[in-house]
Amino acid sequence: MNILQYESKVWATADLLRGSGIKESDWPSYMMPFFALSMIESRLIRMYDDLKSEIGEDVFASIPKEGLNGIIKDKGQGYNIYIFEHGKTLADICKNDKSFEIDLDAYLDGFDGETKDLLGIDDDEGEKFLDIKGIITKLKAKKVLFSYTKLWAEIDLKSFNNSEITTLEEHIKRKWADISAETAGEQYTPDDVIALIAEIIASKIEESDTLLKIYDCTCGGGNMLFGVEDRINQKFKRLTQTYGQDWNDALYALAKIESRFREDSKIEHGNTLVDDKFYNEEFDVVVANPPYGVSWKGYKKDIENDKTERFRFLPSVSDGQLLFMQHLISKLNSVGVGVVVHNGSTLFSGDAGSAESNIRKWMLDSDIMEAVIQLPTDEFFNTGIYTYLWVLNKNKPLQLKDKVMLINASEKYRPLKRSKGSKRKEIGEAKRLEIVEILKEYKNTDYSKVFNKEFFYYNKQAIMLTNVDEYGNSFEAQLPLVVNKKTGLKERTSSIKLKPTKLSNGERELTEFVITTFDTVKYTSLADTFERDIKPFTASLNYKEQPLVITTATAMYWFDVDQETLTKEVNGQKEYLGCGKILVNSTYKKASKTSPERIEISVELTPDYQKDYELIPFHRNETANQAAVEAFMAKYITKPFTYLENIVGVEINFNKIFYKPTNLRNVADILAEIEAIESELKALEARLAL
Incomplete structure (x- = not known):
């Protein structure tokens, strides 16, 4: 059975929400806790059945209840008294509508403490995470709690393994992303982009008996983090371990629930930029799709007073993307690799001397940038803009030292037969492999250019001009x-x-x-x-x-x-x-x-003095650079001037590098076409006159 057949069944639960007058943008908050409940129950029952099969029916039956319960709890995947001690599921509770509410409360109260926290079962103060208790209260008020719970109880995922359930979860979260960028879709990355990121990572790692530690500092619901891990596990026998952190209560809860059914996965809740839960860890692989254009004004003082030394420069308070970039680089071990998704502002925002420019310069100076890949527009669910993959590598081969490749993959897509929100394109498997091959070959092609890193540097030379009259006098x-x-x-x-x-x-x-x-x-x-x-x-x-x-x-x-x-x-x-x-x-x-x-x-x-700035190409050699500045001034500056400060800036301009001028049509051809149209119009007028 293909688990994706359940996608429509899961989504059908929203029909009842629509009929209850609940606005569409609120559907994810109603669906998330029950979807999580369905996943937890199915996985606990599957774990129970696998344990029975592993131990053997006869031995399993002979284990005292207390001992069996201890074995289940030791697995750390969760526990439920109703399921394991009474043999009842959510579907069983829904068989009796008269005792349903009492049984549902007892069923939810039967979960272990961590699961209850994640689902938001208890009424005490603190994070509500998925806030199932609050949603139940709202559904009761709408008088649809029983009907809604029964729909979810009919979704039986017990026959599917963790990876298959994760696939369904990703598709459901994508639908939520279509509805509201402010809820589940806030940090959602499409499957095809995750697959491309995984292919890039896979091309950088090798089989080994050492553990591969993968980290996502803005993991959201875990779709990118776990998706990359699953794809790497399909290609390598190497053991993997995932680490993630997110600030969004509901998304964290989904990722945390998922992590409990993975081998030693660690997911933490909190703001990575002010409270790094893995402050003493380094990783082999980092991946992330940090939020675009999100202000960090609310915790500006915490960032400014940060003692970890991970933030070398502080970008504009209106956009924290490059804060996340610096954080991720600080988390890479000495041979670590990473892929980070950003919008275009991180490539060129900020003038020479600005924090943004200085961060890019620091990255190039450190020789950690291997490539930047421009993805097609209309690739993500909530935006039609160009997005970019920054490929980081602390273990660049010698032949790539001090070089950076730009890959224009904006045309490497196939149109979707049916749009998914703003997503109208996807990067199919053949195109993904083509992009990875271009990166591996590291050569100039129609779609890729390799540069010495200094190509992206420029001099911003300040001068003080002395304005003169028409006779040249000041x-x-x-x-x-x-x-x-x-x-x-x-x-x-x-x-x-x-x-x-x-x-x-x-x-x-x-x-x-x-x-x-x-x-x-x-x-x-x-x-x-x-x-x-x-x-x-x-x-x-x-x-x-x-x-x-x-x-x-x-x-x-x-x-x-x-x-x-x-x-x-x-x-x-x-x-x-x-x-x-x-x-x-x-x-x-x-x-x-x-x-x-x-x-x-x-x-x-x-x-009449006038301060001016000239942007001049940069040269690595200091003497050659000064000579270039002086040659530029001699050629373009005619007024008397004195040199002021010189600041070296860095920007990456895809449009400039991959610009293709439009071929203009021949004027004679255009005139001939106009003449033909005029002749055709005259012929039509003549026929109408008859």
């Missing part, structure tokens, strides 16, 4: 030379301060530059005059856009927009001083022992 030449008392060298001052007698901008004139009185009708104080009048007025002055004229006792000054120069006029004679700025500042000063309360307005002339 006001800087007008600044007087003074002796620097510390160095003893002559240096130019930063500005020339004027002593104005009048300031005019065409609309208003100022003739007083130390103001001690104010209009008592308009303003309440001198400070009020400053805040409401003088300060906004001086802030609005623009010497390039207004006819701003500064008059002193000996000259007039203004900026000539046409010639881009400061102009000085004395007795009708103009002198061009070079490109510069007119700065007007105002300050309010309180009264002191020696000076009254006042507003001071100052005017100064300064050179």
Whole structure:
């Protein structure tokens, strides 16, 4: 029997929810606990039957009840008094509708403590996880508890093994993902992507008698973690052990329940970024699909005060993806490999010097990045965007040292016959193997490019430009030379301060530059005059856009927009001083022992400096890199400038690397086609006229 025949039967339970007026987005929260209940019961009964077969019918029958119960409990897969001591199941409870509610309470209360916690059976305070008690209360209020439980009791999974039940679970969780990205689908990864990740991991590991430890820091319901383990177990005889952690109560409970039926699997509850439950563990394999664009503002202080040293840089608080990336890298052992799913922002968000850029640079500097694979759009259930697999490898072969491969697998898909939410494409087995083969060959093809890691680095060179007028002159030449008392060298001052007698901008004139009185009708104080009048007025002055004229006792000054120069006029004679700025500042000063309360307005002339940034290709060799920067400046920068800081940034731009320009049609062909259409239209008009 194919277990997937039960998919429709499981999903049919939602019909009763629909009929009860429960909105679709809430269905997963009603279905999860009962699906978990069905899985637990079927696996406990299967475990019981396997134990009977393993020990032998006669020996099994001779074991005292206490001893048998002890054997079952020692397996750590759970226990239920109703099932093992009374021989009754959920289906048996549903045979008597009169005693159903009493029997259901006793059945649920018969589970071991951990199972009761995960299902949310007890009413005490703390995490509710699957909150089956709360759901039962709501179903009672709708008067459908018996009918709903009976539907689930009819789903008999006892004849299926763990792997088969996991397959059904993945399909059900995918349906939940279609309904609500905020519940079960929040971190759901499609089967075909999990299969591709498993194939990539399998290509990096070998048979060994050592344990293979697999870790997922955002495991959700465990579909990726357990899916990768199952596929590796199909290919290798090597022993595996899974470790996972998740913060979502319901998803954690599902993964924890699943883990109890796997060999020594460990699933923990909590926020990985602030409470790593496996802080002293390292792993051979890490896999994860961290949430995209999720803020970590709520626990910002915890991250900033983290003592584990796993976070070398802190990215924007609006997106924690690269926090998870740094955490995962810290969990890899010395020969570990990993595959992490991200959206495109982790490739290029953040300018040079930003945390995002520095994280990418650190990863490349550490030579842990082996490849990045662009997946097709419409691959995931809740988004149509491009997604990317980051392939991490702490044990890169020598020939791959300091290299990174980009694989454009955006066309490696087949369309689904029927869309599953936003998912309209899937990567079939043949395409998966093709992608893995491209990665193994590590060569340039139409779909892949291999680069030295420095290809992704770039210089962000800051410079201070000195703007000049149309004659190439700057006001800087007008600044007087003074002796620097510390160095003893002559240096130019930063500005020339004027002593104005009048300031005019065409609309208003100022003739007083130390103001001690104010209009008592308009303003309440001198400070009020400053805040409401003088300060906004001086802030609005623009010497390039207004006819701003500064008059002193000996000259007039203004900026000539046409010639881009400061102009000085004395007795009708103009002198061009070079490109510069007119700065007007105002300050309010309180009264002191020696000076009254006042507003001071100052005017100064300064050179027109402008900070700019140039993005320049990077060279590994320091001398060659500096030469490249200087060559770039000589070619593209025509104004005088001085070098400021140089920051090395890193970004990975798939579009730039794999861009294919559209082939434009020949104009003659287009005109011929238009002419043919016009002829056809004329023929049709002629026929209509008859």
